[in-house]
Amino acid sequence: MIRNCRIRNFRILTEKEIQFDPNLTVISGPNGSGKTSILEAIYFAGCGRSFRTRNVQQLIMFSKLWFRVEIDTDNGHLDARYRLPEKQKEIFLNEEREKIAAISTQFPFFILNQKSLDVVRAGRRNTYLFFNKVLSRLFPAYIQALSGYRTALNNKRLLLKKMVRNDIIQAWNRVLEEHRMKLTKQRKWLTSVLNKLLPEGVEIEYLPSQPDKSLDSFLLVEQEKQIVLAGSHLDRYRFLRQGKDVREFSSSGQQKKVFFDVITTVGHLFHQQRGIKPVLLLDDFDSEFDKTNMVRNLDLVMGQFQVVLTTTDHQRFSRFQHQLVQLKSEERRNN
Secondary structure, three states: OEEEEEEEEEOOEEEEEEEOOOOEEEEEOOOOOOHHHHHHHHHHHHHOOOOOOOOHHHHEOOOOOEEEEEEEEOOEEEEEEEEOOOOEEEEEEOOEEOOHHHHHHHOOEEEEOOOOOHHHHOOHHHHHHHHHHHHHHHOHHHHHHHHHHHHHHHHHHHHHHHOOOHHHHHHHHHHHHHHHHHHHHHHHHHHHHHHHHOOOOEEEEEEOOOOOOOHHHHHHHHHHHOOOOOOHHHOEEEEEEOOEEHHHHOOHHHHHHHHHHHHHHHHHHHHHHHOOOOEEEEOOOOOOOOHHHHHHHHHHHEOOEEEEEEEOOHHHHOOOOOEEEEOOOOHHHHO
16 A cells, blocks of 8 residues: 655656555646656556656656656555666665566556556457566566567577478477466466456456467468467457457447456455555546446445546545545646
C-alpha cells in the first residue's frame, strides 16, 4: 500500500508531494494539470517503465537532466531515478539497488487507461504481451523460460535465412519445445484460474499455436519461406463476453468493463499469491461509464484494492470516502 510519494522533474511536475488514502485517492484537475503524470510516476517506480512511452527521456521535465520518484509503501521505500547524459535508470528498495524484474514482482501496481484498453480493443498481440507481463510478475521462472525461448527463436530465424542443414535447426527446435512446454503449462494455468475468478459471462480463451504438432513438422515449409510458422510466440488469447469475442461484438463501454474485470481479477490473484494489497491506478476512470456503472465498479474493489484515480470532476466520487488531491491548470509553474 502506498502511503506517500514525492515526484521531482517528472513530465510537467517540478516537485509534488502527495499523501494517499488506504482505500481511495482522487486526483482532480483540468486537462494538462499533471494528473496522469502522477499515475505514470507511481507506475514507473513500481514497474520500471512508463505506460505511455518507451522513451524514458520523455519523462524528464523540459530543460532538466534527471527525475526522481520516491514512494513510501508498506513493503518499504521505493526510489526510482533516471539521469542524463548517462541515460541511467536505477530503482532502489530501502536504499539497496534492485533489478527491475524483482521490483515488479513485489509491487502490484496495475493501470487502467485508454492505452491499456488496447489489450481488449486492438490486435491479438497486445493481449499476448499483456499476459506475458502478468505471468512474468507472478513467476520469475516464467521470465527465464520466456527469455530462453526468445533466444532460441532468434537463433532459428537466423539459421533459416542461412539455409543450414536440417539437423542444426532441429536441434534448436528441441530447445524451443522444452521452453514451449513450460510456457504453455503456465499460460493454461493462468487462464484456468482467472476464468474461475472472473464474473459470470466473462471468459478468457487461450489459443496455443499448433498444440498437437511438433515444430519439426513445419520445417520444410519454414525453410522454403525462411520464417518460423509455429511456436509459443504465435499463441493468442481472446476475451469473451456472453460467449462472443469482445473485440468484435462489444461496445466501447462493455470493452472497458471487461478489461476492468480482468485487471482486478489479476490483482486478486496477485494478492492470493503474494499476500500484498494491490494498487489500482485508474486514469479518467469516469469516461465511457455512466454514473451507475462507475459507482458499481468502484464498489466492487473498495477495500480490496488501494485505488488511485484521476478525474476532471471530483464531485462524481463524493459518495466515496477519499483523499482529494486537487491540481490547478498552473500546476506546471507552481509545484
